[in-house]
Amino acid sequence: MSFPPPGTTAHPAGEVDILIYNALVLTLEPGAAPIINGWVAIQGGKIAAVGSAASFGPPCPSLPPARRLLDAQGGLVLPGLVNTHTHAAMVWFRGLADDLPLHQWLHDFIFPAELRWLDGEKVFWGTLLAAAELIRGGVTTVADSYFYEAEARRALGEAGLRAVAAQGVVDFPAPGVPDPRDNLQVAGEFVESGRHFSPDLMTSTIFCHSPYTCGPETLQQAKALTRKQGLPFFIHLAETRQEVEELQKKTGHTPAAYLDHLGLLDELTVAVHGVWLTPADQDLLARRGVKVSHCPESNLKLAAGVAPIPDLLAREVTVGLGTDGAASNNNLDLFGEMSLAARLHKVWRHDPTTLPAAQTVALATREGARVLGLEEATGTLTPGKAADLVVVDLNQAHLTPLFDPYSHLVYAARAADVRHVMVAGRWLLRDKELLTLDWPEIAGRIRTGGRDLAAFCQNLGRA
Amino acid sequence: MSFPPPGTTAHPAGEVDILIYNALVLTLEPGAAPIINGWVAIQGGKIAAVGSAASFGPPCPSLPPARRLLDAQGGLVLPGLVNTHTHAAMVWFRGLADDLPLHQWLHDFIFPAELRWLDGEKVFWGTLLAAAELIRGGVTTVADSYFYEAEARRALGEAGLRAVAAQGVVDFPAPGVPDPRDNLQVAGEFVESGRHFSPDLMTSTIFCHSPYTCGPETLQQAKALTRKQGLPFFIHLAETRQEVEELQKKTGHTPAAYLDHLGLLDELTVAVHGVWLTPADQDLLARRGVKVSHCPESNLKLAAGVAPIPDLLAREVTVGLGTDGAASNNNLDLFGEMSLAARLHKVWRHDPTTLPAAQTVALATREGARVLGLEEATGTLTPGKAADLVVVDLNQAHLTPLFDPYSHLVYAARAADVRHVMVAGRWLLRDKELLTLDWPEIAGRIRTGGRDLAAFCQNLGRA
Numbered sequence: 038m039s040f041p042p043p044g045t046t047a048h049p050a051g052e053v054d055i056l057i058y059n060a061l062v063l064t065l066e067p068g069a070a071p072i073i074n075g076w077v078a079i080q081g082g083k084i085a086a087v088g089s090a091a092s093f094g095p096p097c098p099s100l101p102p103a104r105r106l107l108d109a110q111g112g113l114v115l116p117g118l119v120n121t122h123t124h125a126a127m128v129w130f131r132g133l134a135d136d137l138p139l140h141q142w143l144h145d146f147i148f149p150a151e152l153r154w155l156d157g158e159k160v161f162w163g164t165l166l167a168a169a170e171l172i173r174g175g176v177t178t179v180a181d182s183y184f185y186e187a188e189a190r191r192a193l194g195e196a197g198l199r200a201v202a203a204q205g206v207v208d209f210p211a212p213g214v215p216d217p218r219d220n221l222q223v224a225g226e227f228v229e230s231g232r233h234f235s236p237d238l239m240t241s242t243i244f245c246h247s248p249y250t251c252g253p254e255t256l257q258q259a260k261a262l263t264r265k266q267g268l269p270f271f272i273h274l275a276e277t278r279q280e281v282e283e284l285q286k287k288t289g290h291t292p293a294a295y296l297d298h299l300g301l302l303d304e305l306t307v308a309v310h311g312v313w314l315t316p317a318d319q320d321l322l323a324r325r326g327v328k329v330s331h332c333p334e335s336n337l338k339l340a341a342g343v344a345p346i347p348d349l350l351a352r353e354v355t356v357g358l359g360t361d362g363a364a365s366n367n368n369l370d371l372f373g374e375m376s377l378a379a380r381l382h383k384v385w386r387h388d389p390t391t392l393p394a395a396q397t398v399a400l401a402t403r404e405g406a407r408v409l410g411l412e413e414a415t416g417t418l419t420p421g422k423a424a425d426l427v428v429v430d431l432n433q434a435h436l437t438p439l440f441d442p443y444s445h446l447v448y449a450a451r452a453a454d455v456r457h458v459m460v461a462g463r464w465l466l467r468d469k470e471l472l473t474l475d476w477p478e479i480a481g482r483i484r485t486g487g488r489d490l491a492a493f494c495q496n497l498g499r500a
Numbered sequence: 501m502s503f504p505p506p507g508t509t510a511h512p513a514g515e516v517d518i519l520i521y522n523a524l525v526l527t528l529e530p531g532a533a534p535i536i537n538g539w540v541a542i543q544g545g546k547i548a549a550v551g552s553a554a555s556f557g558p559p560c561p562s563l564p565p566a567r568r569l570l571d572a573q574g575g576l577v578l579p580g581l582v583n584t585h586t587h588a589a590m591v592w593f594r595g596l597a598d599d600l601p602l603h604q605w606l607h608d609f610i611f612p613a614e615l616r617w618l619d620g621e622k623v624f625w626g627t628l629l630a631a632a633e634l635i636r637g638g639v640t641t642v643a644d645s646y647f648y649e650a651e652a653r654r655a656l657g658e659a660g661l662r663a664v665a666a667q668g669v670v671d672f673p674a675p676g677v678p679d680p681r682d683n684l685q686v687a688g689e690f691v692e693s694g695r696h697f698s699p700d701l702m703t704s705t706i707f708c709h710s711p712y713t714c715g716p717e718t719l720q721q722a723k724a725l726t727r728k729q730g731l732p733f734f735i736h737l738a739e740t741r742q743e744v745e746e747l748q749k750k751t752g753h754t755p756a757a758y759l760d761h762l763g764l765l766d767e768l769t770v771a772v773h774g775v776w777l778t779p780a781d782q783d784l785l786a787r788r789g790v791k792v793s794h795c796p797e798s799n800l801k802l803a804a805g806v807a808p809i810p811d812l813l814a815r816e817v818t819v820g821l822g823t824d825g826a827a828s829n830n831n832l833d834l835f836g837e838m839s840l841a842a843r844l845h846k847v848w849r850h851d852p853t854t855l856p857a858a859q860t861v862a863l864a865t866r867e868g869a870r871v872l873g874l875e876e877a878t879g880t881l882t883p884g885k886a887a888d889l890v891v892v893d894l895n896q897a898h899l900t901p902l903f904d905p906y907s908h909l910v911y912a913a914r915a916a917d918v919r920h921v922m923v924a925g926r927w928l929l930r931d932k933e934l935l936t937l938d939w940p941e942i943a944g945r946i947r948t949g950g951r952d953l954a955a956f957c958q959n960l961g962r963a
Binding site: 128129131132133135136137138139142166167169170173174334336337338339340341342343363366367368369370373376377379380381383384386387388389390391393394432434435437438439440441444445448449451452453454476479480483484486487490491 | 591592594595596598599600601602605629630632633636637797799800801802803804805806826829830831832833836839840842843844846847849850851852853854855856857895897898900901902903904907908911912914915916917939942943946947949950953954
């Protein structure tokens with residue numbers, strides 16, 4: 038066997054750190070075909086080369102000499118998934134209260150628990166729990182938006198995930214910010230202290246909860262702070278019909294037009310949900326280059342509605358997928374979001390060709406990286422980008438036979454099929470074992486805390 | 501510790517075959533609360549008793565003496581899931597062609613492959629593959645409707661599943677029935693030969709494909725044959741808007757009214773899909789006691805529509821969940837159907853209280869058994885019923901913390917969380933290992949066959 042075979046990317050001269058071979062490789066570069074008998078070479082935490090070999094002995098002497106080898110055993114190698122929106126520590130509230138009217142769910146359970154039960158340490162441990170679930174589900178990059186975000190950031194750093202951590206801002210008393218007059222100062226200090234983290238792996242920024250929970254000055258000041266530093270700015274937008282109607286009554290604008298009026302819409306703004314965007318709103322977001330995070334499982338569970346994703350894509354708006362928090366989902370599984378997104382928009386449009394599988398996988402990887410402004414670092418298996426990747430085990434009943442790997446990822450695979458996960462060349466999951474997190478300790482802390490939370494809620498009921 | 505503790509079911513005198521202990525038990529009996537520190541005793545393939553213990557040493561000397569013990573390790577024990585509709589052998593076509601207009605998908609891929617590539621042996625191996633996926637996903641009872649159904653039945657029997665096998669009937673050339681004049685004779689012989697199978701585990705009956713592919717005489721004769729023997733009768737009903745419009749043009753009736761006109765609607769008829777049922781149709785199904793199989797993942801993927809399930813439930817129609825075949829799903833995972841059903845109807849009705857978690861789990865178990873007329877045998881963990889049950893591993897990030905086991909089953913759990921599966925007291929899956937099926941052999945046969953099928957389809961493209 039000659040190496041490299043004709044038509045493959047040449048590998049760089051000399052030794053590489055890690056070679057993953059015997060794989061079906063999806064680079065997610067636009068238009069790239071699946072690579073059969075593929076391999077990925079990793080050097081210094083980055084993708085050094087991607088190619089295919091005519092045949093393999095394990096290890097094949099004519100492959101790039103590597104210090105360590107991973108036989109993918111015929112598995113699927115693709116870029117790690119990008120979760121463009123979650124509130125990680127809300128895993129604490131997973132299944133605490135479901136199937137309730139939105140107002141009752143928020144006011145009787147979530148808000149009291151957030152304000153009077155949650156603290157920084159709980160956010161730290163909850164975020165570690167979320168990180169365990171995210172890694173197991175093949176997520177390598179996560180955008181987290183919550184309170185006590187310095188604690189969340191510490192947990193995401195320990196887990197080894199690539200992350201965009203955004204401190205939450207509302208003009209009401211919030212977890213860790215009892216006096217809302219302090220909210221921008223807390224957020225500013227959070228961004229400032231982000232300098233102590235590796236800029237490669239961790240972005241520290243701001244999440245303004247929504248146009249109806251933040252006043253115009255707060256929105257403008259927060260946006261100015263992030264814009265000055267070239268940081269993404271997160272905001273829930275047009276999630277519910279009620280929110281749109283109330284803001285329209287108050288300001289005469291749709292939420293999107295209102296934010297534009299305040300000067301908040303640009304390429305660095307990530308609008309989360311966007312369920313009730315009008316065609317004019319969609320044109321506006323397209324014109325301003327605003328990015329959209331689509332969270333279908335949460336939107337359905339809360340009966341918020343169905344976001345006009347095919348219309349946004351037709352306008353070339355950059356769209357990624359998100360799980361939202363586990364209080365409203367109740368999982369952090371992007372495979373589930375892919376499956377639901379691809380199916381939901383088909384039935385909504387009465388058209389089975391809507392959101393085909395390959396495009397859906399792109400939303401969960403390449404396009405998600407673009408939503409977060411991380412397209413130079415991650416989202417495709419491209420030489421020079423970080424080695425953020427997952428290996429999916431294809432030797433399973435529900436993934437057999439195999440005709441189209443994109444179809445399998447969207448319509449048949451599940452988070453549990455992820456076997457190995459790497460971020461920046463570092464293994465976070467090997468053979469389904471978490472390498473950066475102590476699961477027994479996390480589980481023990483969460484179970485103890487969960488009993489305490491259940492007692493807190495029972496007392497609420499009595500009060 | 502006294503045994504049995506107050507308030508638990510007394511265990512029968514003497515020894516039992518198997519005791520499952522250290523479990524959180526959901527019996528799915530109407531109104532029953534989850535049983536903490538629960539146990540299930542199994543004798544002669546049936547549930548002997550269900551109870552709870554104040555504390556456990558493994559094994560606790562005061563539990564019912566059992567010849568074999570299973571420590572559920574804190575896992576969730578519930579009745580095995582009931583898949584009320586699939587075409588098992590269509591796993592061959594999983595991901596073969598997706599995201600296409602319905603007509604093109606059927607006429608360019610599925611129909612040619614079924615008529616000219618499939619044979620009885622392939623149905624046998626395909627059904628074994630489907631059985632592997634079903635068992636891994638916690639299904640203990642499956643209703644299969646396809647062609648070469650005697651081969652499918654043989655495979656389902658080998659797998660050890662409880663099954664309702666229905667030979668497909670259409671008034672066109674069909675797989676294994678080239679001359680449609682033979683269709684009822686083939687179906688009749690299939691039902692007749694069902695006597696060689698254990699009546700406890702295997703029901704043999706007929707599936708008429710639809711009111712638009714079977715003429716009125718065929719429908720009436722098939723129904724008469726099954727009615728005479730007290731067998732369930734399966735038919736696709738009102739799946740697409742086009743089907744409804746065409747039948748209305750031709751007969752002046754909606755599909756449901758047309759079948760009623762032919763005398764086909766009674767307690768033994770299972771109407772599959774029911775997407776476009778009108779309120780009058782729904783009243784009619786309720787009056788006749790017709791059962792409905794709801795297959796939301798397939799309905800969305802084919803953009804067929806959303807079935808009016810909350811309206812049917814309000815009319816007290818018995819509804820179960822089904823996966824449909826893997827050609828249109830593309831998996832046989834009832835956890836996915838639960839998650840989608842519970843979310844979809846919330847957003848469709850703009851009401852987050854629609855189809856709450858506990859009701860959704862009931863559709864996938866107890867109500868599914870009622871759809872198939874198997875409520876005396878399975879669907880709840882009730883003493884005297886068959887020991888058809890699953891153990892779900894709760895020691896996982898995405899199932900932590902735990903406040904409500906129904907919520908976790910619907911909104912967070914996945915097929916891969918199923919650890920043990922038992923049908924009629926026999927283990928089909930232990931510690932995620934298939935005990936009745938030879939996975940390497942099945943996988944090898946399907947992969948070889950899959951390459952052959954891909955070549956067949958390429959030749960189709962050239963022809």
